[in-house]
Amino acid sequence: MISSQPIVTRRLYITPPDFLFKTQLLPTNHLPPPMARRTRRKLLLQSESQTDADPPSNISFRTTKIRKISSTQKSDKPQISTPGGGDRTRAFPNQDGPVKSLSSSDVICTAIDHLRRSDPLLIRLLDSCESPNFKSNPPFLALTKSILYQQLATKAAESIYNRFASLCGGDAAVLPDAVLGLSPQQLRVVGVSGRKASYLHDLATKFIEGSLSNSSILEMDDETLLSALTAVKGIGVWSVHMFMIFTLHRPDVLPVGDLGVRKGVQRLYGLKELPKPVEMEKLCEKWKPYRSMGAWYMWRLMEMKEIVKDDGDLKMNTANGGGVVM
CATH class of the missing domain: 1.10.340.30 (Hypothetical protein; domain 2)
Structure with missing residues (x-):
C-alpha cells in the first residue's frame, strides 16, 4: 500500500569546525539589503584587524624538513665489523691475531686441539699418531x-x-x-x-x-x-x-691436488669416490686455520696398513714417518 503522505527529503550539511576559519560572520538576514552589505563589510574589516590577536590553534602540525641527498653523505646504518680488524681473510675463529707458523711445539699443540674440537672424526687418528716435527732448510x-x-x-x-x-x-x-x-x-x-x-x-x-x-x-x-x-x-x-x-711451516695450506690427502679425506669421511678439489675445500673448511695439520694427518691415515677397531684405538703399522723431504 502506497502512503499518501508526501515524502520529505532532508539534506544533511556538515559544517567545518569554527577554528579552521579566522573569520566568522554574524547573520544579517534580518537587516535590509544595503545595511546588510555594509554590516558584513564592517564585520569583515574588524575580523581582519584582529587576526594577530587570535589565540593559536590547539592542534599542532609537524613540519617536514627536506633533506638534501648527497653522493658523499655517509650512511646512518651501523657498520659491521669482523674479528681481525675487518679483514675477512684474517678473521680466523677463536684467534686474536694472525696464526703463527708450525715451527714451535706450542703452535702444533694448539692446532691439534683445534682439529680435535672442530672435527670429531679426527679424534682417534690424533690420539694414535705422534705430533709432527717440521724441519726446514733455507x-x-x-x-x-x-x-x-x-x-x-x-x-x-x-x-x-x-x-x-x-x-x-x-x-x-x-x-x-x-x-x-x-x-x-x-x-x-x-x-x-x-x-x-x-x-x-x-x-x-x-x-x-x-x-x-x-x-x-x-x-x-x-x-x-x-x-x-x-x-x-x-x-x-x-x-x-x-x-x-x-719448509715454511705455513699453517693453513690444503693441497687439494695431492693424491694421498684426497684418499685420506675419502677414507675419513667414507666417500665412495675421490673428492674433487671443490669438495675438498668444503669438507676441510672446518679445519681452518690449520688445514696443513689436517693434510699431514691424512698422509698418516693412508700410511696405516691396518686399522684395528679395538677399544676405540687405531693402530699404525708403518716402516717410517712418511712425508716430503725438503
Whole structure:
C-alpha cells in the first residue's frame, strides 16, 4: 500500500569546525539589503584587524624538513665489523691475531686441539699418531731439493741429491751462483736429467736477478708466493704447497691436488669416490686455520696398513714417518 503522505527529503550539511576559519560572520538576514552589505563589510574589516590577536590553534602540525641527498653523505646504518680488524681473510675463529707458523711445539699443540674440537672424526687418528716435527732448510736449498726429488723414489732421489751437493761443495754451498755455474754435462754425470738441469738453472737465475730471494719468500703471503714460484720452470702448484707446509711451516695450506690427502679425506669421511678439489675445500673448511695439520694427518691415515677397531684405538703399522723431504 502506497502512503499518501508526501515524502520529505532532508539534506544533511556538515559544517567545518569554527577554528579552521579566522573569520566568522554574524547573520544579517534580518537587516535590509544595503545595511546588510555594509554590516558584513564592517564585520569583515574588524575580523581582519584582529587576526594577530587570535589565540593559536590547539592542534599542532609537524613540519617536514627536506633533506638534501648527497653522493658523499655517509650512511646512518651501523657498520659491521669482523674479528681481525675487518679483514675477512684474517678473521680466523677463536684467534686474536694472525696464526703463527708450525715451527714451535706450542703452535702444533694448539692446532691439534683445534682439529680435535672442530672435527670429531679426527679424534682417534690424533690420539694414535705422534705430533709432527717440521724441519726446514733455507728456501733456495729446499726448492732445489724439490726439483731433484720430482718423480723419483725416495732412495734414488737421496742418492742423486747427495752427489749433487758434493759437486757444489756441501749443503751449505748449494747457492744460486754455484748451481748456475754447473753445466748440464756436469749435472748429468751425477744423475740429473737435462730437463731438471734447465729447471735448476732457471731457479738460480731468478734468485740472482732478484725476482726471488730467501728473505722475500719468507715475507710473501700464500697467493703471492704461489704466483711467484709457479713462474719457475719445473715448479707447479703441488710443489709450492709442499714447500709451504714442510719448509715454511705455513699453517693453513690444503693441497687439494695431492693424491694421498684426497684418499685420506675419502677414507675419513667414507666417500665412495675421490673428492674433487671443490669438495675438498668444503669438507676441510672446518679445519681452518690449520688445514696443513689436517693434510699431514691424512698422509698418516693412508700410511696405516691396518686399522684395528679395538677399544676405540687405531693402530699404525708403518716402516717410517712418511712425508716430503725438503
